[in-house]
Amino acid sequence: xxxxxxxxxxxxxxxxxxxxxxxxxxxxxxxxxxxxxxxxxxxxxxxxxxxxxxxxxxxxxxxxxxxxxxxxxxxxxxxxxxxxxxxxxxxxxxxxxxxxxxxxxxxxxxxxxxxxxxxxxxxxxxxxxxxxxxxxxxxxxxxxxxxxxxxxxxxxxxxxxxxxxxxxxxxxxxxxxxxxxxxxxxxxxxxxxxxxxxxxxxxxxxxxxxxxxxxxxxxxxxxxxxxxxxxxxxxxxxxxxxxxxxxxxxxxxxxxxxxxxxxxxxxxxxxxxxxxxxxxxxxxxxxxxxxxxxxxxxxxxxxxxxxxxxxxxxxxxxxxxxxxxxxxxxxxxxxxxxxxxxxxxxxxxxxxxxxxxxxxxxxxxxxxxxxxxxxxxxxxxxxxxxxxxxxxxxxxxxxxxxxxxxxxxxxxxxxxxxxxxxxxxxxxxxxxxxxxxxxxxxxxxxxxxxxxxxxxxxxxxxxxxxxxxxxxxxxxxxxxxxxxxxxxxxxxxxxxx
Amino acid sequence: xxxxxxxxxxxxxxxxxxxxxxxxxxxxxxxxxxxxxxxxxxxxxxxxxxxxxxxxxxxxxxxxxxxxxxxxxxxxxxxxxxxxxxxxxxxxxxxxxxxxxxxxxxxxxxxxxxxxxxxxxxxxxxxxxxxxxxxxxxxxxxxxxxxxxxxxxxxxxxxxxxxxxxxxxxxxxxxxxxxxxxxxxxxxxxxxxxxxxxxxxxxxxxxxxxxxxxxxxxxxxxxxxxxxxxxxxxxxxxxxxxxxxxxxxxxxxxxxxxxxxxxxxxxxxxxxxxxxxxxxxxxxxxxxxxxxxxxxxxxxxxxxxxxxxxxxxxxxxxxxxxxxxxxxxxxxxxxxxxxxxxxxxxxxxxxxxxxxxxxxxxxxxxxxxxxxxxxxxxxxxxxxxxxxxxxxxxxxxxxxxxxxxxxxxxxxxxxxxxxxxxxxxxxxxxxxxxxxxxxxxxxxxxxxxxxxxxxxxxxxxxxxxxxxxxxxxxxxxxxxxxxxxxxxxxxxxxxxx
Numbered sequence: 001x002x003x004x005x006x007x008x009x010x011x012x013x014x015x016x017x018x019x020x021x022x023x024x025x026x027x028x029x030x031x032x033x034x035x036x037x038x039x040x041x042x043x044x045x046x047x048x049x050x051x052x053x054x055x056x057x058x059x060x061x062x063x064x065x066x067x068x069x070x071x072x073x074x075x076x077x078x079x080x081x082x083x084x085x086x087x088x089x090x091x092x093x094x095x096x097x098x099x100x101x102x103x104x105x106x107x108x109x110x111x112x113x114x115x116x117x118x119x120x121x122x123x124x125x126x127x128x129x130x131x132x133x134x135x136x137x138x139x140x141x142x143x144x145x146x147x148x149x150x151x152x153x154x155x156x157x158x159x160x161x162x163x164x165x166x167x168x169x170x171x172x173x174x175x176x177x178x179x180x181x182x183x184x185x186x187x188x189x190x191x192x193x194x195x196x197x198x199x200x201x202x203x204x205x206x207x208x209x210x211x212x213x214x215x216x217x218x219x220x221x222x223x224x225x226x227x228x229x230x231x232x233x234x235x236x237x238x239x240x241x242x243x244x245x246x247x248x249x250x251x252x253x254x255x256x257x258x259x260x261x262x263x264x265x266x267x268x269x270x271x272x273x274x275x276x277x278x279x280x281x282x283x284x285x286x287x288x289x290x291x292x293x294x295x296x297x298x299x300x301x302x303x304x305x306x307x308x309x310x311x312x313x314x315x316x317x318x319x320x321x322x323x324x325x326x327x328x329x330x331x332x333x334x335x336x337x338x339x340x341x342x343x344x345x346x347x348x349x350x351x352x353x354x355x356x357x358x359x360x361x362x363x364x365x366x367x368x369x370x371x372x373x374x375x376x377x378x379x380x381x382x383x384x385x386x387x388x389x390x391x392x393x394x395x396x397x398x399x400x401x402x403x404x405x406x407x408x409x410x411x412x413x414x415x416x417x418x419x420x421x422x423x424x425x426x427x428x429x430x431x432x433x434x435x436x437x438x439x440x441x442x443x444x445x446x447x448x449x450x451x452x453x454x455x456x457x458x459x460x461x462x463x464x465x466x467x468x469x470x471x472x473x474x475x476x477x478x479x480x481x482x483x484x485x486x487x488x489x490x491x492x493x494x495x496x497x
Numbered sequence: 498x499x500x501x502x503x504x505x506x507x508x509x510x511x512x513x514x515x516x517x518x519x520x521x522x523x524x525x526x527x528x529x530x531x532x533x534x535x536x537x538x539x540x541x542x543x544x545x546x547x548x549x550x551x552x553x554x555x556x557x558x559x560x561x562x563x564x565x566x567x568x569x570x571x572x573x574x575x576x577x578x579x580x581x582x583x584x585x586x587x588x589x590x591x592x593x594x595x596x597x598x599x600x601x602x603x604x605x606x607x608x609x610x611x612x613x614x615x616x617x618x619x620x621x622x623x624x625x626x627x628x629x630x631x632x633x634x635x636x637x638x639x640x641x642x643x644x645x646x647x648x649x650x651x652x653x654x655x656x657x658x659x660x661x662x663x664x665x666x667x668x669x670x671x672x673x674x675x676x677x678x679x680x681x682x683x684x685x686x687x688x689x690x691x692x693x694x695x696x697x698x699x700x701x702x703x704x705x706x707x708x709x710x711x712x713x714x715x716x717x718x719x720x721x722x723x724x725x726x727x728x729x730x731x732x733x734x735x736x737x738x739x740x741x742x743x744x745x746x747x748x749x750x751x752x753x754x755x756x757x758x759x760x761x762x763x764x765x766x767x768x769x770x771x772x773x774x775x776x777x778x779x780x781x782x783x784x785x786x787x788x789x790x791x792x793x794x795x796x797x798x799x800x801x802x803x804x805x806x807x808x809x810x811x812x813x814x815x816x817x818x819x820x821x822x823x824x825x826x827x828x829x830x831x832x833x834x835x836x837x838x839x840x841x842x843x844x845x846x847x848x849x850x851x852x853x854x855x856x857x858x859x860x861x862x863x864x865x866x867x868x869x870x871x872x873x874x875x876x877x878x879x880x881x882x883x884x885x886x887x888x889x890x891x892x893x894x895x896x897x898x899x900x901x902x903x904x905x906x907x908x909x910x911x912x913x914x915x916x917x918x919x920x921x922x923x924x925x926x927x928x929x930x931x932x933x934x935x936x937x938x939x940x941x942x943x944x945x946x947x948x949x950x951x952x953x954x955x956x957x958x959x960x961x962x963x964x965x966x967x968x969x970x971x972x973x974x975x976x977x978x979x980x981x982x983x984x985x986x987x988x989x990x991x992x993x994x
Contacts, residue, residue: 001973009553010507011519013532022508030939030946030970031977035510035750055565056506058555068552086937086977088985089754100629100757125754128625132597136633253532257586257622260597440583442527449527473527476498480528480583488585 001029002081003064005040005074008054012067014250015124018049018084019065025053028061032086037123039087040064042080047073048087048121069120090121099133107146114150117247127254131262139264141306144271145313147264151245151272156222158195158244158278160229164371166194167279168363169270171286172204173293175435176330176453178338179285180208181236182345182360183367185392186383188233188399190373195229197239197277203256204333205438205450209238211338214447217404228402236399245272261293267306271314281317283367287325291431294325319370323359327429327457330356332411334443334450334471339408346393355456361387411471412448415441415478418468418485420461424496429457433489434468440480441472449473451481455492467492498526499578500561502537504568505551511747512621513567515546515581521558522550529583534620536584537561539577544570545584545618566617587618596630604643611647614744624751628759636761638803641768642810644761648742648769653719655692655741655775657726661868663691664776665860666767668783669701670790672932673827673950675835676782677705678733679842679857680864682889683880685730685896687870692726694736694774699746700753701830702935702947706735708835711944714901725899733896742769758790764803768811778814780864784822788928791822816867820856824926824954827853829908831940831947831968836905843890852953858884908968909945912938912975915965915982917958921993926954930986931965937977938969946970948978952989964989 008019018038025032032038034053039046047070059065064084066074076082095109105113113130116122122130139147168183180198187194198208198218209218218238220228225242228235240249248269255261274282284307287293288300304320311318330341330353344352345360364386365379374382386392434451442449452469461467468491472478485491505516515535522529529535531550536543544567556562561581563571573579592606602610610627613619619627636644665680677695684691695705695715706715715735717725722739725732737746745766752758771779781804784790785797801817808815827838827850841849842857861883862876871879883889931948939946949966958964965988969975982988 001976007553008555009551010516010555011531011550011552013549019507026942030943030974031937033936033942034508035754037754052510053508054506055508056504058505058507086981093755097756100633100755102633123754124621125625125751128622129629129755129757132626132629133633135597136599136630254622257532257534257620258590258597258626259594260626439530440528445523445530446527477527479498484583 001084003084004062005076005078005080005082006059006063006065007071007078008058008065010067014120014127014253016047016049016070016073016120017067018051018070019054019059020051021059021061022053022055024061037087037089038084040066040074040082040084042076042082045074048090050123073120089126090116092116093126096126096130096133099137100129102137104140105143105146110143110146110150114147114154114247117250118154124254127250131251131254131265134265135260135262141309141313144264144268144310147268148272148275148314151247151268152276155246155276156243157276160193160195160278162193163280164193165278165280166192166367166371167196167274167277167282168367169274169282169284171266171270171284171293173431174287174325175205175328175333175431176338176341177287178208178211178330178342179356179360179363181212181342181396182392183364184234184236185346185396186364186386187367188395189386189391190368190382192233192371192373193229194234195225195277196234196236197242197244198236199239201444202252205435205443206333206335206338207444210335210444210447211342212236214336214339214406214408216400216406220403228399232395232399232402234399235403237403239273244276245269263303267310271310271316275314275316279316281371283363283370284318284320285323285363286320287323289324289326292325297322317370319366321363321366328431328434328453329353329359332450332452333434333438334411335447336408337411337450337452337471346396348388409448411450412446412473413471414469415472415475416470416482416485417466418491420463420465420467420494422494422496423463424461424494426455426457426459426461426492427495428493429453430489430491433491437470437481437485437489437491440484441470441478446473460497461494498581500581501559502573502575502577502579503556503560503562504575505555505562507564509564511617511624511750513544513546513570513617514564515548515567516551516556516562517548518556518558519550519552534584534586535581537563537571537579537581539573539579542571545587547620570617586623587613589613590623593623593627593630596634597626599634601637602640602643607640607643607647608650611651611744614747615651617747619747621751624747628748628751628762631762632757632759638806638810641761641765641807644765645769645772645811648744648765649773652743652773653740654773657690657692657775659690660777661690662775662777663689663864663868664693664771664774664779665864666771666779666781668763668767668781668790670928671784671822672702672825672830672928673835673838674784675705675708675827675839676853676857676860678709678839678893679889680861681731681733682843682893683861683883684864685892686883686888687865687879689730689868689870690726691731692722692774693731694734694739694741696736698941699749702932702940703830703832703835704941707832707941707944708839709733711833711836711903711905713897713903717900725896729892729896729899731896732900734900736770741773742766760800764807768807768813772811772813776813778868780860780867781815781817782820782860783817784820786821786823789822794819814867816863818860818863825928825931825950826850826856829947829949830931830935831908832944833905834908834947834949834968843893845885906945908947909943909970910968911966912969912972913967913979913982914963915988917960917962917964917991919991919993920960921958921991923952923954923956923958923989924992925990926950927986927988930988934967934978934982934986934988937981938967938975943970957994958991
């Protein structure tokens with residue numbers, strides 16, 4: 001039976017969905033049942049999708065609709081004829097079931113698994129089962145190593161001239177922690193090659209790519225990225241479209257709503273992306289503290305050991321830094337606000353956020369030591385001097401020019417202030433509340449939206465003193481954030497004095 | 498901000514989804530992000546839904562669409578004004594996260610969990626996490642007992658006159674195993690009260706409700722069901738709309754695609770439904786064998802012990818029968834085909850399937866002994882006599898008349914025969930292949946569709962002899978089943994002689 005392909009324009013994210021009219025399902029396609037897996041194909045290609053019924057005229061009888069990503073995967077025009085047939089689950093579901101039962105993944109399983117993930121063949125149910133079973137049973141170093149190899153093999157692998165290629169990665173969870181642009185600027189000023197790819201925010205107020213996009217074009221082709229790195233020594237681009245170990249988006253979309261991290265999947269994803277990007281020497285920043293991804297120093301130490309063991313197996317030189325992750329860094333969160341803080345640090349502005357400056361210097365220093373560009377214990381000194389001399393700023397501006405400079409928008413109007421409830425001392429600032437308030441104000445899609453954080457843990461404050469400033473396009477846009485901060489959130493804890 | 502409610506007519510099963518135009522998300526609703534949980538509300542009620550973007554004109558700017566079940570939950574007209582706001586995950590997600598981490602559920606957790614499930618507040622990701630974590634860590638007898646209590650408390654609880662209310666349940670997995678109508682007929686002929694509610698097929702070729710619907714109206718109100726039971730002593734109705742422990746549909750929709758069963762969730766669901774239906778004495782049929790849900794006799798014995806322990810805690814008298822589940826029962830599968838077999842057994846037809854007759858007598862006999870209507874060891878004798886005397890048939894026809902008799906459709910035309918590949922002996926018949934072939938032919942939605950099984954394990958067959966007959970509306974409808982049986986399935990194993 002042949003069907004006309006239609007595009008109802010429904011975005012279903014990680015899951016490929018096929019839509020068929022309920023009438024068609026009841027009258028003509030009795031052998032296809034809602035939620036069955038079906039294959040939609042023409043001569044040249046096919047997609048696996050989960051079947052949903054549609055009762056409106058959206059998908060007329062005789063037609064089959066595909067969700068946006070499935071439609072793009074099939075790469076056909078609307079109206080062409082396709083065939084449709086019942087299909088089984090993707091091959092890797094057997095391995096997922098075995099993992100649920102406690103059996104480890106084998107190397108062959110993981111190659112099939114990664115192929116199914118990258119091809120978007122899993123339903124949300126199957127992806128969630130993979131993540132939860134991997135989180136509960138864990139992934140051994142063997143499994144993570146094989147998973148990294150499968151991920152690297154399935155995507156693009158970049159090559160750079162010279163034996164040493166530097167990189168950095170932060171496992172995330174701390175709003176405003178925008179050290180990457182500063183570290184890259186210092187590293188290239190020191191003569192390193194650092195072809196940095198970054199991600200956009202999934203659940204935070206801004207990813208490095210979102211913040212840098214307010215200052216320059218970050219959506220470069222691989223060829224253009226290579227040209228920038230040849231000229232400047234480094235770059236600051238969005239890695240999402242570069243096909244580097246492209247399996248983790250789907251996994252993150254499942255992990256996030258559950259607020260769980262599967263350590264093995266996270267390790268594999270980080271290491272695979274670094275290897276695929278051609279890195280040989282990488283500083284890993286692990287923020288530690290209540291409210292960050294890694295809450296205890298025991299867990300942080302164990303994670304450091306795992307990184308070390310995996311780095312050795314995968315021939316990657318790693319320097320793992322445990323840093324303070326208990327509260328936001330910089331003077332605010334949101335793309336333009338974080339870009340402002342980065343520029344202030346690079347400018348040597350006396351009012352630049354000290355924590356962002358010092359952390360960037362420390363991370364850059366570790367990187368200089370790791371690649372042998374500074375003697376042990378001298379990295380931070382060297383990094384500070386490259387920053388203070390203006391050399392880092394100069395390289396940063398070169399990268400902006402080469403990628404395509406733009407001027408950042410001013411933060412949106414201040415629509416709401418969150419004020420100290422009592423006289424006292426700030427004893428905690430919540431990473432989660434600050435990030436969520438900024439997202440509710442429109443970040444990262446509205447680059448001018450975000451939250452300014454005027455206070456640090458330890459500061460004395462007086463009742464009614466503004467501690468947070470919410471920026472949004474207008475007061476209506478700021479309404480969600482205001483309501484959240486006033487009723488649900490606990491953005492800061494102030495101990496009465 | 499106020500939005501007009503629209504109904505795009507999209508069925509998303511267990512998950513409540515809200516649709517917003519992508520333009521609206523990008524321009525007006527910057528604080529709402531795709532895949533966020535949002536609350537859509539008017540003054541009187543609200544639903545939690547997962548936000549999806551729509552690029553077509555399906556949901557115009559200024560409007561919000563809801564998936565079918567979410568729309569029905571909100572119970573408003575299209576076009577009315579509703580409000581929309583970002584919301585957190587449902588309260589029970591914290592308990593699900595703790596369960597992933599290995600912490601048992603507490604009673605209070607489970608009440609909130611059941612409320613969230615029944616109200617459809619979970620996303621598929623959250624439901625899957627619940628099922629996978631419960632499958633891996635298991636649910637203790639304490640957890641199952643509390644879960645049963647929470648499920649019973651959340652739905653309707655039926656009351657019947659007299660101290661003894663009989664029931665039966667089969668944990669399923671064996672196609673054609675349609676003993677329920679025969680057991681009910683024998684039980685009421687013996688004077689028992691047996692207000693039987695049954696389910697429709699989720700993944701099989703027919704549920705008892707699907708098969709009985711070809712013979713009588715099974716969609717009764719609770720009041721009408723009570724009237725039937727008062728007159729006839731029993732009934733055969735669809736329990737789906739009766740609000741009895743209404744939490745398991747959502748769970749099954751997640752378990753099935755993974756082919757996993759969480760034992761604790763299954764036990765809780767069965768026991769809660771029985772208690773909610775008012776049963777005091779229940780026979781549980783556990784089919785055992787390769788290809789059924791319980792493959793080994795060790796697992797079956799362990800399951801029997803768990804049922805016994807839980808029955809004692811919940812004050813439910815149980816008789817647990819381990820039966821042969823290695824191959825289909827009766828002469829075929831599909832609603833009308835199974836109804837035909839049931840009538841043949843009740844009629845005492847000499848060509849009626851012996852296995853269905855003998856199993857029904859055994860189960861009915863256990864029930865008679867359990868309630869004290871027959872002495873130990875005499876139940877089967879008593880049951881056989883009630884069947885052979887025509888008394889059971891007479892009560893069955895009374896139930897049909899009271900519920901509203903209909904005449905079953907003839908099985909659809911034979912569209913395909915699967916024939917013996919060699920001369921030899923049938924050594925295995927696959928439950929899964931037979932069920933899937935019948936579904937691909939259109940069962941259960943087409944009640945006349947299904948598969949006749951002409952052979953039993955142990956039969957000698959000759960090459961080319963038809964062993965399966967596929968019934969479908971027409972040859973086009975039978976095409977999926979034919980292709981499946983010819984290329985993918987292994988419906989029978991014939992050992993060459």
